[in-house]
Amino acid sequence: MRVDCNAFIGAYPWRKVPYTSPGEVLKALDRTEIDVAWITHLPSLFWRDPTEGNGWLYKTARNEKRFKPVPSVHPGLANWEDVLSDAANSGAPAVRCDPMYLGLDPAGGEMRVLAAACGASRLPLILAVRLEDSRQRHPNDRAGDLPAAAVRALIRSDADVRLLVTHADRGFIEEVHFGSTPDEARRLWWDICWIWGPPEDHFATLLDTVGHERFVFGTGQPLRLPENSIAKLDLLDLAREQRDAIESKNIQGLMA
Amino acid sequence: MLVDVHAHFLHARTPRADWRERNVSRLTAGAKIGISVHVASILGSWGLTSPIYFPSPRDVSAGNDALLALQREQPDAIRGYACVNPNYTAHARAEILRCLDAGMIGIKLAASRRADDPLLDPIAELARERRVPILQHIWQHRRRDWPGQEASDALELCALACRHPDVAFILAHIGGGGDWLHSLHAVTLVPNVYVDLSGSGVDGGMLEACIESVGVGRLLWGTDLTMDTGWAKLRYLETLLSKDELALVRWKNAARIFPPGAFPAD
Numbered sequence: 010m011r012v013d014c015n016a017f018i019g020a021y022p023w024r025k026v027p028y029t030s031p032g033e034v035l036k037a038l039d040r041t042e043i044d045v046a047w048i049t050h051l052p053s054l055f056w057r058d059p060t061e062g063n064g065w066l067y068k069t070a071r072n073e074k075r076f077k078p079v080p081s082v083h084p085g086l087a088n089w090e091d092v093l094s095d096a097a098n099s100g101a102p103a104v105r106c107d108p109m110y111l112g113l114d115p116a117g118g119e120m121r122v123l124a125a126a127c128g129a130s131r132l133p134l135i136l137a138v139r140l141e142d143s144r145q146r147h148p149n150d151r152a153g154d155l156p157a158a159a160v161r162a163l164i165r166s167d168a169d170v171r172l173l174v175t176h177a178d179r180g181f182i183e184e185v186h187f188g189s190t191p192d193e194a195r196r197l198w199w200d201i202c203w204i205w206g207p208p209e210d211h212f213a214t215l216l217d218t219v220g221h222e223r224f225v226f227g228t229g230q231p232l233r234l235p236e237n238s239i240a241k242l243d244l245l246d247l248a249r250e251q252r253d254a255i256e257s258k259n260i261q262g263l264m265a
Numbered sequence: 266m267l268v269d270v271h272a273h274f275l276h277a278r279t280p281r282a283d284w285r286e287r288n289v290s291r292l293t294a295g296a297k298i299g300i301s302v303h304v305a306s307i308l309g310s311w312g313l314t315s316p317i318y319f320p321s322p323r324d325v326s327a328g329n330d331a332l333l334a335l336q337r338e339q340p341d342a343i344r345g346y347a348c349v350n351p352n353y354t355a356h357a358r359a360e361i362l363r364c365l366d367a368g369m370i371g372i373k374l375a376a377s378r379r380a381d382d383p384l385l386d387p388i389a390e391l392a393r394e395r396r397v398p399i400l401q402h403i404w405q406h407r408r409r410d411w412p413g414q415e416a417s418d419a420l421e422l423c424a425l426a427c428r429h430p431d432v433a434f435i436l437a438h439i440g441g442g443g444d445w446l447h448s449l450h451a452v453t454l455v456p457n458v459y460v461d462l463s464g465s466g467v468d469g470g471m472l473e474a475c476i477e478s479v480g481v482g483r484l485l486w487g488t489d490l491t492m493d494t495g496w497a498k499l500r501y502l503e504t505l506l507s508k509d510e511l512a513l514v515r516w517k518n519a520a521r522i523f524p525p526g527a528f529p530a531d
Contacts, residue, residue, distance in 0.1 A: 024446070027470045040504060142466060144442040145405065205465065206493030207294035208287045234467040237497035244294050244493055 015227030084123035115159035128169030179211035200227025271487030276331035306373035346373035380417035381424035405443030419451035433522035440464030449478035463487030
């Protein structure tokens with residue numbers, strides 16, 4: 010069983026990205042033997058109201074059992090609590106909020122209130138550090154990377170919130186993990202898509218220092234090749250149970 | 266056969282205490298991926314006694330010596346680029362000759378001097394005489410100067426390549442950061458510039474754009490600092506290309522631009 014907790018459907022506004030339709034993402038899942046993908050509507054991440062893409066997202070996920078919807082929520086908009094209710098009622102495994110793309114203070118009051126509400130609703134909150142390497146972005150794509158300090162602030166802001174942080178590199182993960190108490194760190198999960206493999210062996214190091222139970226399989230597709238996260242695992246000598254944990258079982262802990 | 270045209274190794278006189286582990290890791294991962302030959306460079310002291318991208322002549326020679334030693338230890342698996350700093354013309358030319366005579370098969374230019382600078386001409390001339398390619402570090406679409414390097418972008422490499430049409434230039438790590446589409450547009454019509462697919466970037470659509478811009482005949486497979494991304498791109502290429510096309514990217518294009526006999530199956 011392989012679950013991709015970090016996938017998108019739909020066009021990207023800043024460059025041409027092929028194979029973004031539901032059918033094409035399904036083909037990529039087949040190609041890479043991914044059983045289930047948690048999907049977010051990519052274009053609406055950049056809309057003033059990102060929740061306007063959620064209706065399409067739910068409909069798409071209803072039509073394909075391998076897709077699980079991860080709706081976007083904007084805590085600066087009046088409807089945000091309804092979005093959480095809809096997500097819970099629709100069986101969404103998590104909700105996503107990327108404050109840097111929404112122009113929000115990533116550790117500000119709105120995000121803290123959202124984090125607390127997600128904790129109360131037992132809905133994990135997904136945040137991306139980035140979607141693209143900052144060195145290659147469109148000149149008008151000026152959203153900064155999510156600061157590690159914001160993740161530390163959010164995990165401390167509510168005792169029930171669980172965060173899944175995607176597109177984080179080794180330095181970011183270490184800074185947050187070892188900047189948190191063990192209890193806080195147990196409520197943090199990391200997707201593996203941005204972590205380097207050999208020869209630098211950042212991923213192997215993190216599995217040793219942070220622990221394999223904190224990592225979940227994610228790809229960032231179709232913005233990134235899903236083959237990368239699989240290659241990263243294939244380059245490790247993981248015990249079967251460790252690999253299973255990363256590919257599917259750890260995510261159960263996130264949703265528990 | 267699989268040739269990694271963009272590899273690096275470390276050595277004892279660098280800031281990295283884990284240099285042995287990193288070298289072993291590269292070779293171990295290479296065995297899993299199926300890499301037949303790592304064509305590698307060492308950039309001086311990697312910052313210990315002179316900057317990575319502005320290595321002193323002494324560090325250049327020490328780094329090349331370390332690479333030659335690795336090549337002697339692993340003669341089947343490791344080949345070398347002679348890394349030089351073009352600001353020291355006489356040393357650079359002497360170092361290239363010394364390293365090629367000792368068995369290296371290419372020249373590595375990092376970011377010590379802009380690629381279109383006339384100081385690179387005597388190096389390109391040597392590359393032509395000895396029929397070896399030049400791997401040029403590239404910042405894909407450099408919009409400003411970045412600290413620690415005098416990086417070049419594809420337009421500047423193409424200016425050099427047009428002055429030396431008989432030399433094969435390798436545009437380094439198309440996935441290594443920056444606007445790769447800018448680079449691909451620049452190199453489309455410059456037939457002696459080859460695109461190295463290495464780098465940490467695994468952007469959806471990047472490989473299709475590479476194929477569309479220069480065709481499979483000018484693509485070279487490589488890893489640089491992230492072998493997982495290299496393997497991912499190779500796996501994806503297996504779904505895009507025919508077996509014959511894939512062989513070009515895996516090694517046959519490399520065999521064409523490196524000296525005859527550089528690789529076992531050549």
